[in-house]
Amino acid sequence: MKFIVAAVGGSLLRPEVQERQSWLKDLSVMVKEQISPGVKLGLVVGGGSPARDSIQLVEPIINDVLALDRIGISATRLNASIIKEVFQNSGIFVSEQIPKNVTEAVTLMEKYDVVVMGGTVPGHTTDAVAIELAISSNSDKCIIATNVNKVYEEDPRNNEGAKSFDNLTFNELQKIVGPAEHSNAGISQVVDPVGVSLANKSKLTLNILDGRKIENIKNAIKGSKFEGTTVNGD
């Protein structure tokens, strides 16, 4: 049995991502095609705009990162429900239950073709959850589907000339995203630094790619060439 785990950035469900309905439909068609008796998928969905909006709403009132994280987690689970329902509607054998932790998710992955979940506990983002799930289910790699085409040396929105990478080592990526700390709720990095550190410890390959292009996610699932950044090695 082969388990594949992907983090789907909540940004992919944000209002500014055009054609969200066709993205959701294309995602479910692709997932249905890629699932076979020997291949199962775990999808960990980010919080996107409901997370950001809700955290911003109460940030001036609640000065407690744990509380803000819990609000973020609720938003990730809302987004996970949306994807789960779309999958169920298209006939995918997906777990009805949205697991609340990685152990539950691994158990459900044994039974269902697809398991969709959001966050687990405060202190990290859904990238780190996906990386934990990939490690716990003995997956070969973890796909991080986000809204940039590759990892850049610095944010390309701030520096147009920033260099991008096809390949990075774990240590190189850790330098780019910073130390394995979770300082603020709702703060977005290309990949969660806590997750990068977990992947490094287990030498779990990461495929970081632009999830707006379903073809990219499909190629990474199949192990074919994709546009993005592969992270492995010291």
Ligand code: UTP
């Ligand atoms: P996301 O995983 O969406 O994080 O969780 P993000 O990187 O900020 O957002 P995207 O992917 O760019 O949209 C949203 C927030 O929920 C909390 C954190 O505060 C996080 O920033 N969270 C999420 C947790 O505390 N634990 C989790 O397991 C997941």
